[in-house]
Amino acid sequence: MKERSMKLGLRPNLTQFILLAINNAFVGSMVGIERTVVPVLGKQSFHLNSLSVLLAFIVSFGIVKGPLNLVAGRLADQWGRKPILILGWVCGLPVPLMAIFAPSWGWIIAANLLLGANQGFAWSMTVTSKIDLVGPARRGLALGINEFSGYIGVAFISGVAGYLASIYGPRPIPFVVAEVIAVVGLLMAWIVIRETLPYTRLEMSTGNQVGIQTRLGLGQVIAMVSFKNRTLLACSQAGLVNKLSDTAVWGLVPVMMAQSQYSVGQIGLVSGMYAATWGVLQLLSGTWSDKVGRKTPIVLGQILNGIGIGFILLTYSLVMWVIAALLMGIGTALVYPVLLSAVGDEAHPAWRGSALGVYRMWRDGGYAIGGILIGFGVDWLGNERTIGALAMIVFVSGVFVLFGMQEPLRKTR
Template sequence: APGWWLIVVANLFLGACQGLAWSMTVVMKIDLVGPKRRGLALGFNESAGYLGVATAAFLTGLLAASFAPRTLVWVGGAAIALVGLVASTMFVRDTHAHVTAEQHAHGGRTHKISLRQAFPLVTYRDPILRACSQAGLVNNLNDALAWGLAPLYLAADGASASQIGAVAAVYPAVWGLGQLGTGWLSDHVGRKPLIALGMLLQGAALALLVAGGGAFVPSLVAAILLGAGTAMVYPTLIAAVSDAVEPRDRAQAVGIYRFWRDMGFVAGGLTAGIVADVASDGGAIVLVAALTTASGIWVAVTRWRVPSTVRST
């Protein structure tokens, strides 16, 4: 890329890929497994995705010593894209028939609501969907802070590069592996307890990060707790959104929820940068810890209903 604008364009393409490919793997797994195993399927899906991110980061780090970074990015990216294209074309089948069968068993209307109706429904009209949308946004807000600001905070307090790397690595590792169990658990104990407790655990982890003053051991414990809290929340929120709508509206509702959730990355980056400049890195982390705790309380006080699709299955 001879200019920065091409880097921006490349990221636009990556974002479009994320919206098309990852969103559809989420929706298709929900279609396939039925209401009683949504959490399990989503836990496996999100775990595979984030462990894949961690694996690729690790392998490219090793290969970077032997290959030029530009070659590594181009060849690696092309190979992954080709494998994904071949696999999705040859082996993936559409799940529309599963949705139709589930909607028929569910009863009710057969037409889906419009985007104009769905957006306010998911954003603020339905109490459960509103609670999920705000929790998803705040979750990714603190995730953006964990990736962007926490390493700078540790470095400013004298942490070594290896210590920063350990803290940065343990967070997604606990998050990725933990989802294998938390998604399944949400099918058995319910969505609300895991979401509320997970958000509160994230808030406590961020508070511990600041209270530890950047010391390695408290920061490592905070990263483990933050990863555990995120693992409790991430697949469970999508399952909760799926529970709250009719089958034909599910893909649209999940897409709107994911819009708000991933806007948290934008809000987190801006919040962390602005507050850190005005106050300090520690001040920004404290603010996000407070927002995360408030989000968990919001979910805890929201009245949760058991959808008929889950009761009757």
């Protein structure tokens, strides 16, 4: 691909952008089935009573996904985006089959190791590729669309999986659907999605790029994103804390609802409402952040998310569960694509993929940390105290962003 034949922007790259969005919807769908079915599978098929043991499948997911985000970002800067996207789908192919034939909970944990690799590689590349294509002026919109497509996939499949599981049981039908999705996603990545790495060179050639330094080693990028740069540090901690709350929705909420005798279909409805609200509103939050800046949506989102988590303590009916899910979905929608946009703003195109990888490593490490803290917290302290502590942590994270984050520097054209 010749650089002079390429243009940055959404309109000139609309076809590839749409294909990446569809592919990311399939990536999200792989997780959507897990969110609804696996916690119920642990209770009904494997008779797990300890929440810390049950949440081990989320811990395994986070342990792999977090570091592989970093690996994916670095390899994508060196090898290109498409090979890593394909690798992600290859890792996803065995996951539904392992869940179908799992004779023990250990197989489910192992399957989630591969699911973490699938998400770490594939979702990272849809994010990075869209940033490559659109350039700096519409970055918030691009990330909003990307996360919208992924979490609409999560929401839709969460509902479908809950419905199928309520009729046919948690295995095998929901996971057969997941296997079909994995095959289609791999074929798309292999055949119709193009490499976008040349667009980073085009952006650098325009002179409109921003960032602290043009060339950084991996260790320097890790230090920059983790603690040296105030904006990137604020983004990293906010992303990690956001995943703590998401872990509660993924692992704790289905268990609490099941303990209150809600059906799998009702659990799927609540999970789907959370993901749908999160997914749809990201279209607005990403675009809004292009106009007002990144800081305001992030702070507002963390505070709303903390309120939504606290609202769980007031749930006594299905309607109340839905309200809690909506509050958390709105809060996360304000945070999720805007954090990615902020990192994209602050990082130079030459090491943007690596910076996004480091940020996503910290963010998705929240799954592992959340699975451990929430699991043992509930086992030792009970549901209410654990939920209250988590709500406070999310609220404090928003305050940290308010006072610790500088508005990322951006140039538009």
